[in-house]
Amino acid sequence: MIARAFATVLLSAALGSAPVLADENKDLDLIPQGARQPASSSPMQPISSDRRQRIDLEESFAVSSMRDALLVPSPPPDPPDWEERLLLDVRKQWSLASRVNATYSGRLNLRAADGLPVRNHENVIHDLREGYASWEPLDRTYLDLGRINLKSGVALGFNPTDFFKTRAVVEPLSADPSVLREDRLGTLMVRGQRIWEGGSLTAAFAPALFDPSPIYRDNDLPSFDPMLDRTNAYDRALLKGSVQVARDFSPEFLFYREGGQSRFGANITESISQAVVGYAEWSGGRRTSLIDDALRFGRLTGTLQAHAPSALPEDSNRSFQSEVSLGAAYTTETKITFNLEYHFNQAGFSRQDWNNWFAAGRGSRSIASELWFIRGYASDQQQPISRHSIFLRFDWVDALVPRLELAGFINTDLYDGSGLLQLSADYYASDAWTVGGLVTANLGTSRSDFGSLPQAWNLRLKVARYF
């Protein structure tokens, strides 16, 4: 103690007695003029519970370009050449009692499009994404009842454990998987959740209330029907839990059952370095291939003839099949985040399946309809159609100029190198206004996954006002 005091005295003497550092004080000149006075010392108003909402009004206009000649002609109708949409998007939560909340999430669409009759019910569509009540009987124990968007997964481009994604995406404004998750219908269910220190457990049950219905197209959507037939055609149950194994490692495990079939799943993430996060998502269970799933669904719902043989080889045997997303996110010092992911869908198209698809497509128009139905089914189920694909996405905040956000992704089929490319730009003109645009293109040869699609590219411009 004496030694330390002696040292302090010596050091003070050596360093001199508190020099005034003129250079150091020059930093004060960097404080903006408007910030030189401190904020008011009057008490800040408490945050209003009105902020438990997000409301925006968006105007969006899109034009598309179609390919002239397709190896496998797609059945009508083609996607519209132009489309105009005005959307009122509302997400709001009300507190009904101290431990009871009500949640609504929905979107009202007014739309016009090439080939869409004016004053048709198609001009007004309401998407009820969520509507449910939530009760917290004990601290951090929740019971939810109603239409709920229950989502799972840690990957960005493809979520094998997001079991309630099937048939739920409605009228997407973007092909970006992260946006598709926003434009989706919840499932009517009861959900219980318990969260404790170092873990959580969630159980959900969604009853079958309707018979399976055919796949909807954008030009046959009902105006105000909540379309529960899309989400509640089978009894579905999910049990998932996460446990903290180490301080920053909490894997999640899932068990899902739908219509007599079971699937297992797991999600893990790990911080690899200051700038890199790695993640893996897996699900697996006994099932038939994507082709056989599609054919069975098409025959069940009457879209395909019940007893007519398929143009593609069929195999109704079930086997254990896995879906995997393996990826990493890397953020640069210049505020760009890259996500690179490998996607594996074991039930998806193999190279031989693609050869069969293109070979069969040279036949009659009815065969082409069946072939396109299989691809439409994959899209409706939110499954990659090909067995192997690579997904690369970037997001650049304050790109080139402040308030400009650039983003883009390419999803590449590893069999043929074709890809879905999307680039978007959003400029946050103020706290309330955003203007933006995006361009989407299906790239590849005419005999490839994305190059065989009828739409070559799509350009969308938008302006949004937030309230």
Place this chain on the structure above:
Amino acid sequence: MTLTARIVLIALALAVGGAGYAQTAQQIVAGTDKVRNPSQPFRSTLTLTEYVGGKERDHDTFALFSKEDRTTRQFRNLVQYVEPARDAGKTVLLDGRSLWFFDPASMLSVRISAQQRLIGQAAIGDILTVNLAVDYTAAVLATEDIQDAARQTRHCWHLDLKAASDLAVYNHVEYWVEQGTFFPIKGKFYSDSGRLLKILYFRRFSQRLGSVRPAEAIIIDAVDTSLATTAAFGDDRFQDIPDAWFQRDYLPRLHIK
């Protein structure tokens, strides 16, 4: 005093009590950490005003829920956007290496890296609550009189902080702490390459959360000096915050009351 004499005295001081003085420097940093933040869990409203070229550009408001981890002595933070309306409800969990971002639009939580958290303004809440004594090794460089944000002269310890943990956001920090009060006055934050990244001034020392603490900070971007942000705390209150809140699955359940 000649230069030679000063060098001799410095050498003598280090030889006699160097280790002891280093411990004192660490105590100074721990002392100023306690001035900035209480050891009890609390919540605050944090209002950020961003300036570009001297003009106000953006305003952000966050609800900050903060609790010191008794094991690591570091703060665990939950930050929820209140304004602008476009971002309302977005929530960030900042807990050591466990960093998650929740977007109410997609209803999904995404794990983010330490680098990625710095993209959003929410990270400022984390930077302002960090216990520097935990993640950095401190040494006293000098005692100096410097001007604070209001151009009042303060008699300060000039400290040099070097990252001692891989959780430290910055490689190296210069820090000025007023003698006697332990008020933090100024900080300069450097990258691994020694590049000056941020200059931070504390001000508006006032009674909040049971003691006199800085209620506002000015953060100057030293790479692009046309950029600056003020961060003002308000609506402070002690609040029981269960440890169960600091995990991914709680983020969709966090609602400001």
